[in-house]
Amino acid sequence: MILAPERMAPLEPLRIGIDTRQELIIYLHADCPVCRSEGFSALSRVLVSSNGQHIIATLNIVTGDLVSSGQIGLSEPAWKRLALKPDAHIRVSHPAPVQSLSYVRAKVFGHALDQQQLQSIIEDIVDGRYADVHVAAFITACGADNLSLQEITALTRAMIQAGDTLDWELPMVIDKHCVGGLPGNRTSPIVVSILTACGLTVPKTSSRAITSPAGTADTMEVLTNVCLNRGQMKDIVTRVGGCLAWGGSVRLSPADDLLIQVERALDIDSEGQLVASVLSKKIAAGATHVLIDIPVGPSAKVRSRASADKLADTFRQVAAELGLSIRLLCTDGSQPIGCGIGPALEALDVLAVLQSKPEAPLDLRNRACLVAGAMLEMADVTAPGLGEAMAREKLESGEAWDKFQAICMAQGGLKRPPVAPYRYNLTARDAGIVSAIDNRLLSKIAKLAGAPVDPAAGVHIPVKLGDRIEPNEILLSIHAESSGELNYAVGYLEQHINVVQLQPLSEPGP
Template identity: 45%
Template sequence: MTDFRLRHLPLDTMREHVIIIHERAVHDGNLGLRPLDRARVFGADRETGKQREITGVLNICSDDLLEADEIGLSKEAFHDLGLPEGAAVGASLAVAPRSVDLVRAKLRGKRLRREDFDAILADVAARRYSRVELSMFVLGCALQKIDLAELTDYTLAMIATGQQLRFADPIVADKHCIGGVPGNRTTMIIVPILAELGLKIPKTSSRAITSPSGTGDTMAVLADVALSPERLYRVVDEVGGCIAWGGALELAPADDILITVERPMEIDTEAQMVASILAKKKTAGATHVLIDIPVGPSTKVRTLELAEHVGGLFRAVAERIGLRLEIVTTHALGPIGYGIGPRLEALDVLSVLRCEQGAPADLREKALMLSGRLLEITGVEPPSRGYAAARRVLDSGAALARFDRIVAAQGRRELPPEAPVRRQIAAEQSGRIQQIDCWEISRIAKRAGAPANVSAGVKLHKNVGDNVTRGEPIFEIHADNDSQLQNALEYCDSVRHLIHFE
């Protein structure tokens, strides 16, 4: 328990507490600490005298990053400790949270109760779990059966880890797609349509988990999405809706931390998906929610039977947590729209809202269909009249005007330039496109740099149902540099059945 001087190291460790000390401190202080041990850093607040502490994963440096009497904390750890740089702090070995034993039990097949999930997710939200322990929990939920009661308890525990938005309106609409279809940015069209027709729709969206862009990534190209609760309330009061990043709102924060390990593992489990989506809808203040479940040979849900099963889980848990839910099963043989990646998808959205000639018809029609269903389940329009009402708002230009007001209220951003490095990929045969593999085309876009590089991704020249001639450009890879382009091209060459022809 040696005294150190606190150093703030501006390292973004994706919500994990990382602690760094010099190797000389380990040797000279005989702390008994090794790399990747769980360490505890503690100190007294000079103003209040209150003892403050955090735990984190220990890393050791051997260069001049730190002096032997300094201890460095990553950005998140420094913020959570709440002591000034240079403060005197101590360090010691820390024990794992008791809830980790519950995670091990889940991995062995034990059924967890509400209080177990409360304990696990409270420790997750407090950043007491290492990446390894987070991965253990995600895999435990993926590999072991979770029954309906257990899934409900998991969802309620996730809701309880953060704050909840509350609106005075008796009806608050929301919509979510479970994902798996690249380019499927219907939300950014639905929100202004519904807001224009008088519905409150405070849409909170995630960043990409396994995709080249989430709604939060795409909207962030055009506007600020990191809204505080206070700003979100002001935006919704002013323009009727918003498209914000849920991670900035501390709504079900344990879920946002779990996503940081789901993303690199490319895992989005059934239980995690249901709990995550419904917890975010409930904490965002929604009363009426539409869930879009795309079904196709390369989507997350491959069969109608599985869609019925997943839809049944959504309905059952939603009923138990007090949400009115509508499930829509949609058919997906390939991407929606032409763009895959934040900037390219934003261009598709703007093209539909502007009713431009050549705008992606599949994106327009799906957005109108889903808007119509939401208008009907909320009672704004009678049965079978929602689609027509949504189309009138879109075709009149009112949806575009409302979207522009939403962008302005959230904080407008200048559209980034087109990616500087691009390469067209030609069709290897002639014929009519029957299917484009959603998973593989997404991976190409990710290897090109999306969503981290917002202009990167894939732009389709042809989509499902189009006729092509051998040698004709079928899609184009966009990247920020030659290295990322080459990475995407190499992966593209390795894919055997990316595009299927009739």
Template identity: 50%
Template sequence: MTVSDPGSSSLLLRRAGIDTYQQPVVYMHRDCAVCRAEGFAALTRIEVHVGERSLVATLNVVVDDWLPTHEAALSEAAWNRLRPQPGERAKFAHPEPARSAGALRRKVFGGRLDDDDYRTLIEDVVGDRLSELELAAFVTACAGDRLDGVETISLTRAMLEAGERLDWGAGPVLDKHCVGGLPGNRTTPIVVAIVAALGHRIPKTSSRAITSPAGTADTMEVIAPVALDLPTMRRVVEHEGGCIVWGGKVRLSPADDVLIRVERPLDFDSDGQLVASVLSKKLAAGSSHVLIDIPVGATAKVRSDGAADALAQRLQTTADALGLRLRVHRSDGRQPVGVGIGPVLEARDVLQVLRNDPGAPVDLRERALDIAGALLDMVGSEGRQRAKRTLDSGAALAKFMAICAAQGGFREPQLASFRHEVVTDRDGTVAEIDNRRLARVAKLAGAPLSASAGVDCRTRIGDELRRGEPLFTVYAASQGELDYALDYVAAQPGIVALQEPTV
């Protein structure tokens, strides 16, 4: 498109002050000249030009008078991408059709795509040339078993090629990842501290929560800054050997950030997309040796040994095809790990373990040692013994505090002001804990957006409880959020299921 002098075909830009997450959105009045001349309608994809800068955004149409007809408003995502100056105008046009439209349609109707198809699709994803509806169609078309092993490799390679790739030089670069689905399983900060304290490089990029009450980045952010750019991340790793940063800021696999944006409201992902997401980020971060933790349990993300076998095989096959050394570690996914569920509560547990606090959650400590040991065994021997000595001696804590300082400074997490203890109404032995519903309670209480919200669950399978004893405690930043979570608890008996005592 040729951009001409500003006139009736351009609009003055203003900031809408509306958070649309990562999706660029433009707002126009339905009676504005541009909207009428171009035939724009609600949810139309439009190309926006501001000087030499441009992007493709989704149009929302305004029907009352808060927006004048000579102005266009930009969502926060669009405003931050275009960075318009005061009084600057924009021109608008219909974008060229996405090159991947044919491939997307084939996938929706059950077809298989090749390397070139996925490369074109991911280029369009990163270039914002696909609408949210088209992205949702792609995510859905790949769900379940509709993305085979060969396609998973193609998708992973395309996602890797779409972003930057770090090179740390010769020698092993370690990393770990948990596939998720287990509340409170916040081993990463402990593992990074142990591995880095032993002199290994472990540049850990982590995600924010997608369907859980907290991601590693959410938890770490209440302790230290995580939104580091690539140069800062590199300085931290070169100085301290490790880091724990938000992957969305460094954009090592930018297509994954967009797909996560769509998966979040859909509240699901698939094995193929999970593998592509995880391994593209590990490869982009320059990792050479990666350990994947797969918790298995009836209410975890991976619910059976058969499902774990299938996921492990797909991870291994994809890693082998892309030259990554990978080891799968299976763990118990029947119940939460640690006590806290939610960013601040999980951060408290992490610090207790690193500080060798007598009240630290034993299960979180032991699981972190298992994972750190297995990861260290990929490049040596006696990994668990070395990990334990490093944690017990305080060397892991010292390294963690040094990493926090390098990332911008340590801060002590603060618990929420409002809390309510949920108690059992009868005697019994804890037979089952529903991970999914317990995580739902934490989310309804406000986590992860309210970092101090969540659930404290000190109950474990096999515990004997008497009537009136606590099952878990709900934390919230306001009484309204606390009440909202407790209404759900009242409607969901059996989140912690008790077995009647035998006579």
């Protein structure tokens, strides 16, 4: 790392209080001597140094009175990364060239990248050397089918090596992941509760949402604390057999969380990066056996069985190269699972299933038992064909609910999900049979309503394919935490009213 030259006068740090997500931003006045002497212009990438700590940040030039010529303003992420104290002084200079950007350019022009090149890219992303625009270029260059099997394997290794790893010193640590694209489908909290009730060790780490209205970490966060450090995770898993934590809080595959932030903005989740993301997190979390759920449906992320088979084959080959035991499960992705779409609404579905309430979504219950049963068989807890029945028994007996409560209490307590104050109901004008539900439109509406940033926001959809609907019956409800976001989502819904399609009832015979 090249230090800022000592000849430059130090600057007084000023905490601006601007949230720039993961982007490191600094603010200098146009009259600042450093800007003039170093030739900095707006959006320059600069090396910022203080007390042995260094970051590379994007420069914004200020012409007003936000900062004086002797000050440097820092966004919240930049301030926290430098761990600045009020009496600190800062020097700013040109950074050394980021060599790995040449590898990104090579990938843009179709060249294959090797292990060293991908490792260099990932390390520079984790070290904060890339601006969001550079990360976006890398993600786009690797999109579609632009990564070979060898590159996906190398990318997975690079993402593992750039962060911390957990070792549970056990012959079997089991985990699962759903590739997504199916609204609702919040099976993980239920599955973890069932498996730990059966004596298995399940240190579940999950991501926040990428292109969906909620990830498992977002949903669990409305119920309990998910920001656990390594010591807390180990203690909780030792005491209760499992946890439901956000992977970003324990720096497992930290590049993944940085990539996810940009993937969410681009609404991109390509196959190669999907495989590297999933497997890097599972291996870093110490899993030895992993089940991958691949929903298949016309408006799911994976739209055909042929695409599912191709994705499954990639998972198998990369997992084999990395020594991970894996099982693939292709499931029905033709419609949402559960009724809630969004963190709090999905949490309510999870609680209803675990507590065996009469109103609990039957499809979420069935799917969770299917996945848990397959994992019980994978772990040799029961014979093939008997896993699903064992999973149902753990639910019906209340043992899974007891485990879930124990996990939540160990993580900091069980909270009540928030309720949105603003709602809009879409009702049927005529009678009919539900013939199609567009998963992508539902996800879009839930995100426009505020999910997952607003935890109570989302969509509640009580109908399923094949249901008979009467006039004025509710097809879906939009939930929002503000009237503006509700209006935004309703406006979009009015332009896409076919999100739930009804087939007219047959005319009665003579």
